[in-house]
Structure formats: C-alpha cells, structure tokens
Amino acid sequence: MKTPKALYYTESHEWVKVEDGHAYIGITDFAQSELGEVVFVELPEEGDEVSEGNEFATIESVKAASDINAPVNGVIIAVNEALEDSPELINEDPYENWIIKIELEDESQLENLLSAEDYEKLTK
Template structure:
C-alpha cells in the first residue's frame, strides 16, 4: 500500500507537505529492505539541510544507511520517540515512524519527487 497523498524519492523517502512544512519518513519498501531497525540518528532541530544531503542515519541489525533530505530547509521538529523506539519505523513507516519536519525554503520543488503511481512503477522496475 503506497499512500496517495505523499510524494516519494528514488531513495525511498516520503514527503508530506503541510503548509510550508514537509514531514519526512521512509517508505514501507525501505523499512522492509532494512529489516529490524535498532537505532536512528536524528538531525538537530534548527539545522539547515540541503536537498540530497544525508541528514539522518538509520541502523538495522545488519547495517547502517543514510536518509537523504528530499527538500531543502530548516529542521523544525524531530520524532524523539524514535530514540527509544526505533522499531516504530518498521511498524508504522507512514505514521508514528515519521523522522522529522523541515520548514521548506520557498518552493519545495517537485523536482525528483514522484507521486504514488510513479513510485509504484519505480518499485516495480527495480524489482527486476
């Protein structure tokens, strides 16, 4: 199930625009690939991030991987619950497992972001 109201990156992050604020997380596909998530390094609130930057790290039992910023702006909130319960990302990747919010600089720019249908197709192409 790929939520219709979100936008997606090729690195399997999702973005939900709420006014000038972008909520960011990783997709169901990404959490499944990572397996049991054991630790999340969150960005600092107030930090400036540029689109494409590795701004958070997610560790699973097997390995560590970076999360890339899908938009540019200032981090306005982080999901502190992940510090003690990183498995929320496994369980609710599109809900309680959100990672952070970014106050977007100007136009968020849909460049490089896919809608649900395009993301579904992207996943299908990469399965093969």
C-alpha cells in the same frame, strides 16, 4: 507494500508529506522492509539545515546502515524523538512515524519528486 497517494517520493526511498507550508519526511514501507528490524535512528538537531540529496539521518538495522537523504531544502523545526527509544516504530508504521519536520525553503522543489504511482513502478 503501502504507498499512500498524497505523498511525494524519492528514488532513494524517502517520502515527503506537506501540511501548512511544513513538510514531514520519513522512509517508505519498501525501505523499512529492505532494511529489516530497525535498531537505531541517528537524528539530527532542531535548527539544522537540510539540503536536497544530502544525508540528514542514519537508520541502522541489525545488519545494515542506511543514510537518509533530504528530498528538498529546508530548516528542521522538529525531530521525532520517539524514535530514540523506540526505533522499531519505523517498522510498525513508516508513514505515521516521520523522522523530521522542516520549514520548506522552496515549494517548487516538490515538483521534482515522484508521485505515488511513479514510485510504485520503481519498486516493482
């Protein structure tokens, strides 16, 4: 299982990557492997607000469906449209293929998230 060091993680298996005040959100390698072959990603719309702990997208595999929760609050500034036609990208590289990009509302919320080290312990 890959768990890049520079990212923040949640117990519900999302990751957050911060770049210039923006945050990219996706699901972890562990999550994609548990789900199996991803067949569909139901994406939100640009401009939607997301809030910590609430779902903003749904990922479907052949035999499971999983709600993806926002790790932090914010407003969506971009969605990864490539996932609409090629949902399998999530399986191929879950860290390269983010789901949404948001404008962070409160950077201090990041402090509540797990480090790579803590997350690795969780999934062992």
